[in-house]
Amino acid sequence: MTDAPAAPWHILGAGAMGTLFAHRLEAAGVPVILVGREASSRRMHTLRAAAGDSERTFTAEGPASRGPVHRLLVTVKAPAVVSAVTALAHRLAPDAVVVLLANGRGYREALAPCLGARPLYRAVTSEGAYRESEAVTVHAGVGRTRIGNPDGEPAPPRWFAAGPGRLPRVAWDAAIEQALWEKLAVNCVINGITALHGCRNGALLTEPDARRDCDALCLETVAALRALGWPQLAAALPRTVADVLRATAGNRSSMLADRLAGRETEIDYINGFLVARCAAQGGRLPRHAALLERVRALQPPIAGRDADGSHSA
Incomplete structure (x- = not known):
């Protein structure tokens, strides 16, 4: 599995939660690429929180962009999960890590054709965020995030420590199911x-x-x-x-x-x-x-x- 610290996290969904985690990961030194509905080489996003505004410019791609995806955080809304991941599936590296942060259940079966043998990691969060405008996300509530493998994985894998594990209030959960x-x-x-x-x-x-x-x-x-x-x-x-x-x-x-x-x-x-x-x-x-x-x-x-x-x- 890809462990290079420089491997970027592609965040599928440039909405509120995607933007929130893009800011947090980049602030922790993790390279981030936002994948939205339209391609844009660079895009400014502002995160508004109680501690003050944070402005960061992210590389932004459209779904048709090229290049392998080794680490993918999926933050789109539930009805769009299958179509969004399927559209990106041809870019997933054989050892790609896919983490799904979305409400509801039933995705493993629906995504099996494009994920193959890759595990589908799941994330649960109590963070609150909403889009004030196209370029401004409001961090409305501080919460905790848990990530794990529903099929069972007691210890956090290496990719977790190099990415989400760097963030405060993010923990590996062996009982994510x-x-x-x-x-x-x-x-x-x-x-x-x-x-x-x-x-x-x-x-x-x-x-x-x-x-x-x-x-x-x-x-x-x-x-x-x-x-x-x-x-x-x-x-x-x-x-x-x-x-x-x-x-x-x-x-x-x-x-x-x-x-x-x-x-x-x-x-x-x-x-x-x-x-x-x-x-x-x-x-x-x-x-x-x-x-x-x-x-x-x-x-x-x-x-x-x-x-x-x-x-x-």
Whole structure:
């Protein structure tokens, strides 16, 4: 596997989360190339945070650019993951590292044709960021990021120490599969309800209708986690959801942001994945299935999928 410190990280998706990690990696001395929808040799991006603005100019490529990709961080929204990675697959080196930072589950199977035997590493983050303009990203909330191999890899590989491992608040997680299920379950309870009610996260604690829907969906998610073999996550879920809602009370979920912007939401990769996984075992999730259809009905017809945009916990 490529270990040369000078090997750049290609970041697929020049949206909020992609820009945030591009700034952080470059500040740590890791070379970065942004891969967006359009080619541009150099592009200025400003990161606005509580500590002050940081301006950095990144090499920016379009998907048709040439040259091998040895390290790839995928930060596009869930509906665009498969098409975006597939478009870049011909450039992936045989030993390429691919890390996916996206909401939802079900990507391994969909990406198998273009990844081949390469492992698909996953990242889970509680960082919050949104695009204020085409050139300005706001770091709205400081969080922690965990990276690991869902197929199992106890110790961090060498590429991790030479790249993401240099960053504060980024850690290797040998139990990333559990972290992914926890993240999925929380998103299943929160995101769709906020999109449906058009409210910020905190309303699920204070608004009677939103809270009732949230509590009922949480109970069904607890039952689903138990049926799928995650009893400890199930037992902790109500408290976990309440903690997230309190910590992010003023935030708009990424699904609400997508709905308000007229973009395709990630509902099929979150609640839709859970409904399908339970159905495969003969189970039914009527509340999740109903929410899935209601959020789908709110989406306008989408001619093309937007690969950029905000991404938050």
